[in-house]
Amino acid sequence: MNGRWQGVLLLLAALAPGTGRAEPVQARLDADGVQRVEIVGGNYFFHPDHIVVKVGVPVELMVSKEPGLTPHSLVIWSPRMGIDVDVMLGSSGRVIRFTPRVTGRVDFSCREKLLFFASHQERGMTGVLEVVE
Numbered sequence: 001m002n003g004r005w006q007g008v009l010l011l012l013a014a015l016a017p018g019t020g021r022a023e024p025v026q027a028r029l030d031a032d033g034v035q036r037v038e039i040v041g042g043n044y045f046f047h048p049d050h051i052v053v054k055v056g057v058p059v060e061l062m063v064s065k066e067p068g069l070t071p072h073s074l075v076i077w078s079p080r081m082g083i084d085v086d087v088m089l090g091s092s093g094r095v096i097r098f099t100p101r102v103t104g105r106v107d108f109s110c111r112e113k114l115l116f117f118a119s120h121q122e123r124g125m126t127g128v129l130e131v132v133e
C-alpha cells in the first residue's frame with residue numbers, strides 16, 4: 001500500500017464515530033479510606049463513562065458539567081447495590097456519597113430531555129458503574 005492511501009485510511013479511522021467505550025477508570029483509594037472519582041457530563045456524554053469501584057468501601061463521586069446552557073443530570077439507581085443517585089449537575093461540582101453493598105454492574109445516565117427531541121440518554125449520555133471485589 002502506498003503512503004497516500006495509508007494516510008487516507010488513517011484519516012477515515014480518525015473520523016469514524018467511536019464504536020466502544022473508553023478504558024474503565026478505577027476510582028482512586030485515598031488515605032482516608034474513601035474511593036474517589038471525578039465525572040464530567042456534557043453534550044452528550046459522561047467522562048469517564050465506565051467507572052470501577054470496590055464493594056463495601058465508601059465512594060465519593062465528584063460530579064460536574066461542562067460549561068453551557070444545556071442542563072444535565074446523573075441518575076444511578078440500584079436498590080440491590082444500595083445506590084440511589086438522582087442529581088442535577090452544576091458547573092461548580094458537587095459530591096455524591098454512597099457505599100456499594102454488592103458487586104455487579106449498573107448503568108447510569110442523564111434524565112434530561114428537551115421537548116420532542118431525543119433524550120440525552122438516547123443520544124448516548126450513559127455510562128456503567130462496575131462494583132468489584
Ligand SMILES: [Cu+2]
Nearest residue numbers: 072110112120
Ligand atoms: Cu444530559
